[in-house]
Amino acid sequence: MKNTSWCSVLHLLTCALLLGSIQAQSRPAADLVITNAKVWTVDKSLPEAQAVAILADRIVAVGSNAEIGAWRGPHTQAIDAAGKLLLPGFNDAHVHFVSGGLQLDNVQLKDVTSPEEFARRIGDRAKTTPKGEWIMGGTWDETKWNPPNIPTKEMIDAVTPDTPVFVTRYDGHMGLANSVALRFAGITAKTPDPPGGTIVRDAHGNATGALKDAAMDYIDKVVPPLSHDQLVKVVKRALAYAASLGVTSFQHMNPDYADIAVYSELLQRGELTARVYAAPLITQVEDQTKIGIRHAFGGPYLRIGAVKAYADGSLGSGTAYFYEPFLNQGNNRGLLSDEMHPVSLMRDRMMAADAAGIQLCTHAIGDEGISMILDLYSEITKAHGVADRRFRIEHAQHMAAKDFDRFAQLHVIASVQPYHAIDDGRFAEGHIGHDRSSRTYAFRTFLNHGVRLAFGTDWDVAPLDPMQGLYAAVTRATLDGKNPNGWFPEQKLTVAEAVEAYTMGSAYAEFQDQVKGSISVGKLADLALLSDDIFSIDPTKIRDTKVLKTIIGGKIVWDADTAKVTQTRPSAK
Numbered sequence: 001m002k003n004t005s006w007c008s009v010l011h012l013l014t015c016a017l018l019l020g021s022i023q024a025q026s027r028p029a030a031d032l033v034i035t036n037a038k039v040w041t042v043d044k045s046l047p048e049a050q051a052v053a054i055l056a057d058r059i060v061a062v063g064s065n066a067e068i069g070a071w072r073g074p075h076t077q078a079i080d081a082a083g084k085l086l087l088p089g090f091n092d093a094h095v096h097f098v099s100g101g102l103q104l105d106n107v108q109l110k111d112v113t114s115p116e117e118f119a120r121r122i123g124d125r126a127k128t129t130p131k132g133e134w135i136m137g138g139t140w141d142e143t144k145w146n147p148p149n150i151p152t153k154e155m156i157d158a159v160t161p162d163t164p165v166f167v168t169r170y171d172g173h174m175g176l177a178n179s180v181a182l183r184f185a186g187i188t189a190k191t192p193d194p195p196g197g198t199i200v201r202d203a204h205g206n207a208t209g210a211l212k213d214a215a216m217d218y219i220d221k222v223v224p225p226l227s228h229d230q231l232v233k234v235v236k237r238a239l240a241y242a243a244s245l246g247v248t249s250f251q252h253m254n255p256d257y258a259d260i261a262v263y264s265e266l267l268q269r270g271e272l273t274a275r276v277y278a279a280p281l282i283t284q285v286e287d288q289t290k291i292g293i294r295h296a297f298g299g300p301y302l303r304i305g306a307v308k309a310y311a312d313g314s315l316g317s318g319t320a321y322f323y324e325p326f327l328n329q330g331n332n333r334g335l336l337s338d339e340m341h342p343v344s345l346m347r348d349r350m351m352a353a354d355a356a357g358i359q360l361c362t363h364a365i366g367d368e369g370i371s372m373i374l375d376l377y378s379e380i381t382k383a384h385g386v387a388d389r390r391f392r393i394e395h396a397q398h399m400a401a402k403d404f405d406r407f408a409q410l411h412v413i414a415s416v417q418p419y420h421a422i423d424d425g426r427f428a429e430g431h432i433g434h435d436r437s438s439r440t441y442a443f444r445t446f447l448n449h450g451v452r453l454a455f456g457t458d459w460d461v462a463p464l465d466p467m468q469g470l471y472a473a474v475t476r477a478t479l480d481g482k483n484p485n486g487w488f489p490e491q492k493l494t495v496a497e498a499v500e501a502y503t504m505g506s507a508y509a510e511f512q513d514q515v516k517g518s519i520s521v522g523k524l525a526d527l528a529l530l531s532d533d534i535f536s537i538d539p540t541k542i543r544d545t546k547v548l549k550t551i552i553g554g555k556i557v558w559d560a561d562t563a564k565v566t567q568t569r570p571s572a573k
């Protein structure tokens with residue numbers, strides 16, 4: 001055996017070196033490396049780096065160009081980021097994904113500034129709408145008109161004599177039906193207001209066409225549901241749009257089961273190009289408790305195990321539930337949702353969800369609405385003991401001063417949408433005054449109290465583009481241009497804080513902070529390469545920043561160079 005002498009004492013060092021090089025050679029090469037980037041990791045153990053190596057769907061190394069260079073092999077795809085900013089992919093903690101997808105093709109009313117324009121756009125759409133189909137969506141905003149009156153059916157009846165119309169206010173808490181739609185829904189002067197809803201009426205008691213909150217259900221019942229093929233098309237359209245904006249994960253609030261079925265189908269076909277956490281309505285909580293699944297049940301592309309509840313309505317519709325009345329609406333203090341009639345109904349459902357290990361995500365906007373949900377969360381903790389529940393309050397918009405501490409003590413996540421702040425900031429003080437507005441979208445106060453923030457958009461209530469949300473959180477410059485230095489500027493966040501809320505914060509809110517939300521070794525390779533360094537540019541320019549590339553699970557799903565979205569992954573994982 002002529003090689004016996006190799007491992008003599010004298011040659012031990014050589015031996016060790018040889019072994020080391022064999023190990024290096026046996027390490028697999030990366031599938032993808034990104035070099036020359038300004039990598040902002042959102043990982044405190046290594047906040048910044050130059051380059052990232054990806055193997056299969058995971059990040060395997062983060063470091064300098066030289067360190068990552070060692071991961072290159074003959075088949076490694078390389079991206080030279082040319083000094084651009086690389087962030088973890090954005091995780092939108094609160095979207096209505098199918099409504100958003102539908103809205104991409106619906107009549108557009110959000111930027112309408114007069115009743116005449118409102119009627120003209122709906123009339124134009126009616127001309128091209130096939131017989132029997134509805135005109136829906138719209139997301140109108142009457143505060144942009146002068147005077148800002150809620151629209152009535154009379155404004156659109158003449159241009160839609162045969163077409164049913166139900167166009168919703170941008171906050172989703174009010175809609176306008178034309179006479180055809182009211183007739184389909186059977187709404188007359190005699191129809192009572194449902195619990196948690198209002199049929200807006202004229203001086204003679206006749207419906208004006210405007211329906212608030214639970215009253216919108218009358219219409220929902222008569223609108224034909226989307227066919228399966230239509231739904232698949234809408235979801236794919238929305239996925240492509242999300243990819244182009246760097247949104248790699250989203251949390252779908254109150255999806256229909258049919259929506260989840262479409263995600264599941266696309267997952268199996270390898271066409272689900274974003275990671276989904278779906279939270280159906282709490283009214284159906286028994287379906288999930290029966291199966292015995294717990295929070296965040298599923299795989300990296302599709303999870304369930306949360307429920308979405310509603311405490312109240314919205315600020316703009318005058319239905320957020322407050323301790324004190326709105327300033328400009330008589331004695332109106334807002335409306336508790338139908339799920340809160342009676343509160344014991346909500347308590348029972350929440351207790352059932354929590355006992356089964358299902359996560360609670362509750363929409364609460366007015367200060368008393370939020371407070372009532374904190375009461376219920378506190379009761380749950382007392383009844384079922386301490387656990388890692390990650391209670392969420394969606395929107396958490398107008399806080400009572402007394403409740404910030406409670407929010408923190410109960411470890412409730414504030415799942416907030418910064419764009420709403422620069423939108424509602426236009427009119428909030430007129431509705432609720434200065435004092436309550438000072439605790440409105442109070443992101444800084446939440447952080448000071450140790451409350452975790454998760455950022456989202458509420459799309460289609462607000463734009464899906466994360467850059468608009470980051471811009472809003474950092475500048476708080478209202479959309480009307482009246483607060484260039486920030487509306488309640490003491491509540492502004494730094495870019496780093498805003499990015500963290502949009503990545504790690506949202507991942508934490510869906511129990512996925514161990515597997516995504518930062519650019520860290522071992523985590524899923526979900527990344528967004530930006531056109532500009534949002535940390536160094538003028539904050540007002542953040543909203544103009546574009547996403548150059550979006551990578552999900554190591555695959556490029558959006559490339560601005562070719563303006564191309566890749567809607568398939570090689571294999572469903």
Ligand SMILES: [Zn+2]
Binds near residue numbers: 094095096253458
């Ligand atoms: Zn929402």
